[in-house]
Amino acid sequence: MGETLFIRLGSQVENKLHWLIKTNGQEDIIASGELPNANALSQLTEKSTARDVVVFVPASDIAIKRLKVPGSSQRAIRLAAPYMMEETLAQDVEQLCFAFSDTKPDDQGNNCFVAALERKQLELWLQWLANAGIFTKSIIPDALALPLNSVSSTAVMLGEQVLIRLGAWQVMSFEANAWPIIAQYFSARAENSALAENEHTILAYSPLPQVPVEIKVEYLPEELPLAILANNHCSKFNLLQGEFQVKEKRSATKTNWLWVAGIACVALVLNFTLKGVELYRLSDQQSVIEAQIIANYKAAFPETKRVKVSTVRSQLRQKLAEVGNSGESIGFLSLLVKLEPALASVPEIKPQTLKFDGKRHEVRMQTIAKDYQYFEKLKVALEKAGLTVNLGAQNNQGEQISGSFSILDTKAKGRS
Numbered sequence: 001m002g003e004t005l006f007i008r009l010g011s012q013v014e015n016k017l018h019w020l021i022k023t024n025g026q027e028d029i030i031a032s033g034e035l036p037n038a039n040a041l042s043q044l045t046e047k048s049t050a051r052d053v054v055v056f057v058p059a060s061d062i063a064i065k066r067l068k069v070p071g072s073s074q075r076a077i078r079l080a081a082p083y084m085m086e087e088t089l090a091q092d093v094e095q096l097c098f099a100f101s102d103t104k105p106d107d108q109g110n111n112c113f114v115a116a117l118e119r120k121q122l123e124l125w126l127q128w129l130a131n132a133g134i135f136t137k138s139i140i141p142d143a144l145a146l147p148l149n150s151v152s153s154t155a156v157m158l159g160e161q162v163l164i165r166l167g168a169w170q171v172m173s174f175e176a177n178a179w180p181i182i183a184q185y186f187s188a189r190a191e192n193s194a195l196a197e198n199e200h201t202i203l204a205y206s207p208l209p210q211v212p213v214e215i216k217v218e219y220l221p222e223e224l225p226l227a228i229l230a231n232n233h234c235s236k237f238n239l240l241q242g243e244f245q246v247k248e249k250r251s252a253t254k255t256n257w258l259w260v261a262g263i264a265c266v267a268l269v270l271n272f273t274l275k276g277v278e279l280y281r282l283s284d285q286q287s288v289i290e291a292q293i294i295a296n297y298k299a300a301f302p303e304t305k306r307v308k309v310s311t312v313r314s315q316l317r318q319k320l321a322e323v324g325n326s327g328e329s330i331g332f333l334s335l336l337v338k339l340e341p342a343l344a345s346v347p348e349i350k351p352q353t354l355k356f357d358g359k360r361h362e363v364r365m366q367t368i369a370k371d372y373q374y375f376e377k378l379k380v381a382l383e384k385a386g387l388t389v390n391l392g393a394q395n396n397q398g399e400q401i402s403g404s405f406s407i408l409d410t411k412a413k414g415r416s
Contacts, residue, residue, distance in 0.1 A: 001025060005048050006230045007134075008056040008142060008158065009125055013038040016159055020226045021047065027231055032224060041132035053136040056229055057125055057239070059143035059173035060161060062117045063089060066110035066169050081112045089116060097122055099241045103169055113169045115141060115239060122244065137246045138238050143171035145233035149203060152218070156205045158225040164202065176209045183212040332356045335363055335387075335409050342381035348374045352402075365405045368397075375403045382407060 001023055008018040017040070020032040035043060067084055071077040078100050082093045089096065101113040122139075129136060146154045146165035155164040157176075164172040164182075174182060186200060202208075202217045205228050211217055240246055294307045297315070307315070335356070343351065353366040369375060375394055382389045382405070392404035 002052060003030065003050075004052040004054055004230070005044065006054050006056065006226060007041075007044065007136075008226055008229070009038065009058075009128065010159070011058050011061050011121070013128070017041065018159065018226045019044055019047075020224070020230055021051065022227070022230055024052075027227070029224065029227055032226065038128045041128055041134065045133045048134045053134060053138075054230070054233065055125070055129070055136045055139045056142040056145060056226075056233075057139055058161065059141040059163065059171050061121055062115050062141050062239075064115050064141060064144070064169065064171055065113075066106065066108075067112040067114065068109050069112040077112050078114075081114050082116070085114070085116060091118055095119055097242070097244065099237070099239045101169065101237045106168070110169075115237075117239070122239065126244070135246075137240065139240055140233055140237060141171070141239070142229055143173050144169075144237065145229035146171070147203075147205075147228070147232045152201045152203045154203045154205070155208060155217075156225045156228050157208055158229075162208060179210050179212055179215075183215055186215055332358070332363075335361065335407070338385045338387060338409065339363070339382070339407065342378060342385050342387075345381050346374055346378040349378050361409045363405075363407045365407060366402065367405065368400045368402050370400060372401060375401075375405075379405070 003021055003023050006020045006022070009015075010017060014037050017035040017038065018032075019035065021030040022028060023030065031047075035041065063085070065085055065088075067081055069077045069080050069084060071080060078098075081100075082096070082098055086093055095118060096116050097119045099115045101115070103113040105111045125139065142158065143163040143165055146156060146163060148154070148165060148168060153164050153166045155162060157163075160175060161173055162176055162179075166172065172182065172185075189200070200216065202215065204217050204219050205223050206225055207219070207222070208217060297307050298304055301315075304315075343349070348371070349367045349369045351365055351367050355364045356362070357364070367375075367378075372394055375391060379389045379391050386409075388408040388410050390406040390408075392406065394401050394403040
């Protein structure tokens with residue numbers, strides 16, 4: 001459960017400041033105090049670091065109005081409202097900023113609820129907080145944070161000012177010596193309403209000095225004034241709207257975790273990219289190797305028209321089966337291993353056919369060459385490989401000479 005720091009600023013830098021810390025959702029006060037002026041706000045910097053901050057400002061600096069504004073949309077109503085207030089405001093509209101409430105239309109037909117204040121004053125409050133390193137996303141007129149009573153008004157004395165809440169969007173904020181003027185307001189209000197028959201009562205949460213006798217005040221159990229505001233404020237209304245609206249500040253821990261998460265995401269993307277590049281490279285190599293396998297198979301078996309890498313193994317087995325049974329195939333392969341180096345040493349001889357006798361472990365090979373000497377040269381090479389070779393007759397066939405070899409692997413035969 002989090003905690004909130006509440007600060008009530010003054011109108012001028014020399015005014016006293018009030019502060020209070022309480023647990024969210026509870027009325028227990030953790031700490032409270034006063035500061036002599038706005039320059040002492042830095043004393044609250046550490047207290048604001050790990051807490052939400054809600055700032056109250058004097059309602060006496062803010063014109064809080066209820067208006068009947070013609071219009072079919074909230075946007076149109078809010079655009080027109082400042083100019084409808086122009087005659088009742090001391091400053092030009094361009095020098096003011098406006099904040100609107102989502103309060104529902106009241107019984108008198110008012111459909112626009114607006115708070116207007118001097119832009120320089122709001123900027124001054126924000127500058128005080130910024131100088132102290134205090135972040136807030138909520139600034140509320142203090143009198144609007146008083147409890148709302150459907151029958152009576154509510155009041156409290158905060159510092160040198162009396163705050164009164166008359167209704168959902170009706171407030172007063174004045175110095176104690178202004179009570180005679182306020183008494184006239186209540187008298188006129190009573191004459192113009194049912195309050196003439198039922199005397200209006202103010203429910204006070206703290207002593208109210210110099211109250212005229214004609215104003216009826218009912219004192220409730222005394223409470224800390226700022227605690228009254230903290231327990232009853234409505235977070236739905238905020239003076240920080242439009243150009244002054246702020247984004248929630250992330251904590252240092254959350255920011256660090258976001259940096260870590262960001263770096264992890266970049267590393268993950270980079271890793272996937274490298275893996276993708278590697279996969280592409282391997283896929284390219286695989287394509288080259290598959291093409292070589294197919295080319296070699298077609299070179300060995302030129303009569304084959306269609307070759308798939310996935311079926312090369314089964315096709316090779318089929319070719320070997322055509323030569324002999326599985327045991328014979330093994331013997332044939334081992335004999336081919338010995339034949340290959342000898343054939344490679346005499347490239348002038350080209351094998352034409354190979355026949356294998358599994359029982360005798362013998363290969364009969366029909367070859368061609370351009371000269372008789374190559375047959376003898378191959379015979380010597382085969383014998384050096386440990387094979388028994390019988391060279392058959394050679395026949396002249398024009399530019400080429402054909403000859404046959406009978407090659408026997410006596411060692412393999414002895415093992416079988």
